Amino acid sequence: MAKLYFYYASMNAGKSTMLLQADFNYRERGMNTMLFTAAIDDRFAYGTIASRIGLSQPATPFHASTDLEACALDQHGRTPLACILVDEAQFLTPDQVDQLARLADRHRIPVLCYGLRTDFKGQLFPGSARLLALADALSEIKSVCVCGAKATMNLRVDGQGKAIAEGAQTEIGGNDRYVALCRRHFGEALAGEPVLEGKAKPD
Numbered sequence: 507m508a509k510l511y512f513y514y515a516s517m518n519a520g521k522s523t524m525l526l527q528a529d530f531n532y533r534e535r536g537m538n539t540m541l542f543t544a545a546i547d548d549r550f551a552y553g554t555i556a557s558r559i560g561l562s563q564p565a566t567p568f569h570a571s572t573d574l575e576a577c578a579l580d581q582h583g584r585t586p587l588a589c590i591l592v593d594e595a596q597f598l599t600p601d602q603v604d605q606l607a608r609l610a611d612r613h614r615i616p617v618l619c620y621g622l623r624t625d626f627k628g629q630l631f632p633g634s635a636r637l638l639a640l641a642d643a644l645s646e647i648k649s650v651c652v653c654g655a656k657a658t659m660n661l662r663v664d665g666q667g668k669a670i671a672e673g674a675q676t677e678i679g680g681n682d683r684y685v686a687l688c689r690r691h692f693g694e695a696l697a698g699e700p701v702l703e704g705k706a707k708p709d
């Protein structure tokens with residue numbers, strides 16, 4: 507049985523790097539893959555998966571209206587796919603996650619999704635919630651907070667590095683707008699404590 511995988515993490519944990527490594531691993535063995543990424547996340551370039559470590563690959567951009575099942579089956583009909591890889595999976599709609607599950611279940615194509623679990627308020631993204639509900643395998647990619655503990659949360663900051671507690675769920679940005687923190691320091695930063703001024707105490 508092909509599986510639906512969800513590799514989740516905070517920002518800057520290495521999700522895109524791991525996706526590109528997995529993709530390379532399939533392709534170096536002569537197998538075809540299909541890559542998707544969110545059309546709205548154009549930090550590097552539209553329709554490109556890029557990691558901070560410098561790797562990048564073109565990918566099919568998805569919008570909320572994109573039928574991922576139809577796109578992948580169209581490609582699969584021309585060159586059989588060994589694997590589908592999806593970056594920025596937090597931006598999938600729940601219906602799109604269902605489409606990916608059908609690609610695994612009915613068409614036996616493994617689907618590897620990489621994305622954030624929660625937003626800057628600590629709330630699940632709808633796509634991530636559906637993936638947590640449906641995926642056969644959940645795997646956390648770990649990274650560290652300023653204190654050395656596991657960073658599980660994503661703090662949104664303004665131009666002065668001040669914590670932001672309110673706003674739209676979607677706001678594209680990188681290390682200038684978000685800081686991955688452990689839950690304790692996420693809470694302290696939102697409470698106005700000087701977590702990001704190098705005064706965080708180890709847990």
Ligand SMILES: Nc1ncnc2c1ncn2[C@@H]1O[C@H](COP(=O)(O)OP(=O)(O)O)[C@@H](O)[C@H]1O
Binds near residue numbers: 517523649
């Ligand atoms: N030159 C580098 N060498 C090694 N690791 C790097 C380099 N630049 C960035 N990184 C690491 O890469 C990780 C970010 O990778 P990336 O795939 O962009 O993350 P994500 O997709 O989860 O946001 C961070 O852990 C960062 O420390």
Ligand SMILES: Cc1cn([C@H]2C[C@H](O)[C@@H](COP(=O)(O)O)O2)c(=O)[nH]c1=O
Binds near residue numbers: 624675678
């Ligand atoms: C926490 C959070 C993040 N986003 C956006 C910001 C980035 O564009 C992506 C995640 O990037 P990654 O480095 O590939 O993990 O998601 C957002 O829109 N809203 C949020 O709350």
Ligand SMILES: [Zn+2]
Binds near residue numbers: 651653706
């Ligand atoms: Zn911490």
